[in-house]
Amino acid sequence: MSKKLEQFFATCPRGLEALLGEELRELGAQAIAPTYGGVAFSGEYELCYRANLHSRLASRVLLRVGGGEYRDEEDIYHGALSFDWPTMFSVDKTIVVKMTAQKAPLKSLEFTTLRIKDAICDRFREATGERPNVDIREPDVRIHVFLTATECTLYLDTSGQSLFKRGLRKQAGAAPLNENLAAGMVKLSGWQPGTPFFDPMCGSATILMEAAQVALNIAPGSHRDFGFEKLTRFDPKVWLPIKQAAIDAQLPATLQPIFGRDMFGDSLRDAQVNLEAAGLAGVIQLKQGNVIEVPAPADHGVIVTNPPYGIRIGEQSELAEFYPQLGNWLKQKCTGWNAYILSADMNLPKLIRLNATKRTPLFNGALECRLFEYKIVAGSARK
Numbered sequence: 001m002s003k004k005l006e007q008f009f010a011t012c013p014r015g016l017e018a019l020l021g022e023e024l025r026e027l028g029a030q031a032i033a034p035t036y037g038g039v040a041f042s043g044e045y046e047l048c049y050r051a052n053l054h055s056r057l058a059s060r061v062l063l064r065v066g067g068g069e070y071r072d073e074e075d076i077y078h079g080a081l082s083f084d085w086p087t088m089f090s091v092d093k094t095i096v097v098k099m100t101a102q103k104a105p106l107k108s109l110e111f112t113t114l115r116i117k118d119a120i121c122d123r124f125r126e127a128t129g130e131r132p133n134v135d136i137r138e139p140d141v142r143i144h145v146f147l148t149a150t151e152c153t154l155y156l157d158t159s160g161q162s163l164f165k166r167g168l169r170k171q172a173g174a175a176p177l178n179e180n181l182a183a184g185m186v187k188l189s190g191w192q193p194g195t196p197f198f199d200p201m202c203g204s205a206t207i208l209m210e211a212a213q214v215a216l217n218i219a220p221g222s223h224r225d226f227g228f229e230k231l232t233r234f235d236p237k238v239w240l241p242i243k244q245a246a247i248d249a250q251l252p253a254t255l256q257p258i259f260g261r262d263m264f265g266d267s268l269r270d271a272q273v274n275l276e277a278a279g280l281a282g283v284i285q286l287k288q289g290n291v292i293e294v295p296a297p298a299d300h301g302v303i304v305t306n307p308p309y310g311i312r313i314g315e316q317s318e319l320a321e322f323y324p325q326l327g328n329w330l331k332q333k334c335t336g337w338n339a340y341i342l343s344a345d346m347n348l349p350k351l352i353r354l355n356a357t358k359r360t361p362l363f364n365g366a367l368e369c370r371l372f373e374y375k376i377v378a379g380s381a382r383k
Contacts, residue, residue, distance in 0.1 A: 003044045005030070007064035009155060011038040012057050015362035016184040020057040027051055046235075048158040048228055049242050053221040056183035056210065060159040062144055067153035073112050076152050080119035086127040088156060089231050094135035095120065101147040109147075116145055116154075140230040160227030167224035168209060168278040176206055177306055177342075179220070181364060183210040188360055188371055189302050189340045194257070196301030198337070200291040202260035205271035205284065207304050212283045215256045219246035223278075256283050259297040263290040292325045300336035309345040319348055327352035330376050339374040346370065 008029075012020045017034035021041075025032055027050050029041040038059075051061045065083055070076050089095075097120070099113045106112050120143065121131035132141075142157035164178040177185075185207065191197055193215040199207045213220060222243065228234055262268050268288055275281045285297070291307075307326065308319060330339055331354065343349050344367045349356065358373035 005042045006045050006047070007040070007042050008048060008051070009038055009040050009062045009064065010051065010055065010058040011060045011062070013059070013178065013181045013184060013363055015360065016057050016180070019184060019187055020055070023055055023057055024051060027054055045233060046238050046242070049226075049239050052159055052163065052226045052228065053219050053243060053246055055163060055180075056214075056220050057180050057187070058159075059162050059164060059178075059180060060144075060157055061163070062155035063158050065143075065154045065156055067151060069150050070147075070152045073106060073115050076112055076147075077115040077119050079152060080116045080154060081123055083123070083154065085120050085123045087232060089132075089141045091124050091128050091130045091132050093132055093140035093230055094138075095132050095141045095143060096134060096136050096139040097143045097145060099145040099147065103149040104147040105149060106147070112147075113145070116143070140227075142227060156227075156231065158226065158228040158231070160225060160230075163221065165224065166220050168274065176204055177364065179206060179210060181362065182207045182306075183214075183220070184362065185304050185306075185340060185342060185371060186211050186214065189304050189338065189373075191302040191304070196257040196259065196298035198259045198261075198297055198301055198303045199305045200261045200289075200294065200303065201305050201307050202262050202271060202286070203267050203306070205260055205274050205286070207306065208258055208260045208271070208284050209274065209278060209280060211258050211304075212256060212280050215258065216251045216253060216283065218250050222246055222250075253279055253283050255285070257298065257301070258284045260284055260286045261289045261291065261294050263288065292322075292329045294333075296334045296337060301338075303330075303334065303337050303339040303341075305340070306342045309343045309348055319345075320351060323348050323351035324353060327354055330354060330374060334376045335378050337376050339376060341372045341374070342369050343372065344369045 010020060010024065014037055017039055021032045021034045021039045024039060024041050028047055029043050031042040033040040048061050048063060051058065068079055070079065097113050097117045099109055101109055124131045144155040144157055146153045164180040166179050197211045202208055260271060265288060268286055271286055275284055341349065349372050354374050356372040357375050360371040362369045362371050
């Protein structure tokens with residue numbers, strides 16, 4: 001007898017929805033439907049174990065509990081009260097309720113969130129005589145609510161902390177990328193393990209570490225815990241073999257053609273701390289150097305980098321000088337390489353004075369960016 005298919009929704013940085021859909025399909029997901037900010041999909045319950053463990057792109061994997069139409073806060077309260085929460089997690093687990101809304105006609109989303117929390121606690125009180133406590137910082141169970149103008153949908157979070165928190169990075173730079181956005185940039189570059197990979201402004205090594213995990217077939221969730229472990233349906237007999245199979249599939253931590261440079265010693269020290277904590281110190285080759293002076297580490301390969309794009313006043317003039325130099329460096333020292341450069345400033349990349357062959361929209365949090373692709377061949381067209 002086939003098992004029941006559950007309905008899931010995986011969130012991700014905007015711009016990566018199609019890639020996440022492909023990733024989930026490879027993990028066995030069905031009925032994949034990318035949408036704004038994530039992907040709806042279905043599968044047997046155990047799929048949430050694999051998706052949390054293996055997804056490089058998802059931020060959270062949410063299990064749909066149910067939903068329906070509403071007119072006001074009381075409809076939402078009674079809808080939430082109708083779910084059998086005590087069968088989903090025990091009363092000794094702490095909870096938090098998070099809400100996202102689009103065009104909801106309600107006066108106060110904060111009040112509505114409280115009413116959903118009340119419904120969950122009231123249902124527990126009816127069933128057990130007790131109610132779960134709320135912990136807004138480190139809850140055992142996260143309940144996510146999504147409102148449209150007429151529909152309310154409730155989800156249980158099977159991830160816990162956001163999935164980009166791999167449990168590897170110990171030091172972060174001044175403006176670090178989330179790991180799943182960095183993984184998306186690596187995926188969009190088309191890079192394959194064995195090909196030289198280079199981040200000439202590597203900061204705390206977030207992009208490099210994502211590439212190294214791909215090269216060594218390291219499951220991104222293999223060093224952390226998950227929210228599904230706190231739910232009643234958690235089955236260690238199913239989960240532990242899935243996790244062990246992922247660990248067994250990892251490759252030895254040998255030196256790879258993955259190179260990082262940064263001109264700032266503090267950033268490189270942070271990067272080294274991160275690599276050592278992640279067991280990747282002997283995998284990635286780090287050196288200090290100014291991007292516009294260092295030679296490319298091989299005669300071909302893929303560059304993926306997140307250079308400064310100047311949020312503070314006074315930085316623009318410095319960057320207006322830097323970006324033409326970056327373009328000269330690409331042209332003169334990186335022939336044979338494909339470069340992928342992230343920027344939230346649509347004008348600065350024009351100063352590189354090379355024709356971008358792609359401009360992929362991505363979001364770094366709320367910041368709209370583009371990932372610019374430059375194919376550097378001998379005689380590359382200059383603007």
